[in-house]
Amino acid sequence: MKKITGIFSSDEIKKMKPLMFLAAVCIIALIAISIIPTGKESKEESKVVSNNKTSEEPTEKEKKDLEAKLTEILSKISGAGDVDVLITFDSSEEIVPAYNSNTTTETTKEQDSSGGERTTTSSTENKTMITSDDKDPVVLKTSEAKVKGVIVVASGAEDSTVKQLLYDAVQTSLQVSGHQVEIYPK
Incomplete structure (x- = not known):
């Protein structure tokens, strides 16, 4: 206190004591708030993690x-017999959220004294995700996972008519090209 009394008068020290006490209380409160996690934050973080997980790759389920579903439908085709299906995916489901964007250009x-001219253009864009009242993002569009290929093994696939029916059914149901579908007999 002797160093402080040399710089400040005793009246100034008396005025500073409540301010120093208030500053100490604020610092302690800030430390306590940053250390203690709230249940709401962890719940929102888990939502974000689960949303990202589902958008990365289709789940095994x-x-x-x-x-x-495809096995059940294909097995109902006349003459198909016992059917097994394998589907591989190229990409996952894509979710496109809504954004508010603001672009400033x-x-x-500038002209210098010798007549030279310089033009500078700068552009900034600010994007903010739109969320609903419960803090979930507003989704503009959801695209299904992309099918890479389909293999069907059926006991009735030895018959060319049944094989063609299975082939057409897979193309129609999954909206895939013909080169993505293979039909094999059991």
């Missing part, structure tokens, strides 16, 4: 469900 023209 979704793959198996699609294969099971600024052009500056």
Whole structure:
């Protein structure tokens, strides 16, 4: 305190004590807030993680469900017999969120004393994701996962008519090209 009293008068020190106390309380409160996690934040973080996980790659359950549905439908084709299906995916489901965007363009023209001219253009874009009341992003579009290829193994595929029916059914149901579908007999 002797160094402080040499720089400040005793009246100034009396005025500074409440301010120093208030500053210490604020620092302690900021440290406590940053250390103690709230349940709401961790819940939102887990939502973000789960949303990113689903958009990265179709889940194994979704793959198996699609294969099971296709197997069920193909096995109902007359003469198909016992059917097994394998579907491979090239890309995952894509979710396109809505954004508010603001673009600012600024052009500056300068002339020097010798008649030379210089034009500078700068552009900035600010994007903000639009969220609903419960903090979920507003989705503009969702694209399904892209099918890379389909293999069908059927006991009735030895018959060319049944093979063609299976081939057409797979193309129609999954909206894939012919080169992505292979049909084999069991």
